[in-house]
Amino acid sequence: MPKFKRSPCPVANLLDVLGDKWTLLVVRDLLTGAKTYKEIQHSPERIPTNILAERLKRLQREEIIGRIQYQEKPVRYTYMLTDKGMDLRLVISAMAKWGNKYVPGTVIPENIDAIAKNQKN
Numbered sequence: 001m002p003k004f005k006r007s008p009c010p011v012a013n014l015l016d017v018l019g020d021k022w023t024l025l026v027v028r029d030l031l032t033g034a035k036t037y038k039e040i041q042h043s044p045e046r047i048p049t050n051i052l053a054e055r056l057k058r059l060q061r062e063e064i065i066g067r068i069q070y071q072e073k074p075v076r077y078t079y080m081l082t083d084k085g086m087d088l089r090l091v092i093s094a095m096a097k098w099g100n101k102y103v104p105g106t107v108i109p110e111n112i113d114a115i116a117k118n119q120k121n
Helices: 010-018 023-031 037-041 049-061 089-102 112-120
Strands: 065-071 076-081
Touching: 010 023, 023 037, 023 049, 023 076, 023 089, 037 049, 037 076, 049 065, 089 112
Parallel strands: none
Antiparallel strands: 065 076
């Protein structure tokens, strides 16, 4: 029998994994082309380094992202969405469209749907 933190509600369980103000922004950045820690760190929201490191570890633990080492000294990684992470494309896209419709002045990341489809190949 599965063990849930709060309830078997899928929305509650999604929020347990992704429901803070930073995690979905990391996923958004990976969807829109960011690949390295530095690229993610330079997003407009300026995620603090300690939080970014923790969110990347959490997303990896949840199998939403993977990483490949590309440098030894210092150790550096390229991050990419797994299939599980790519399935969040529709969630991010819907949130961007909702925000753009109801929060004046917002801008949807360019071609988020097309970029995400291209990254999967």
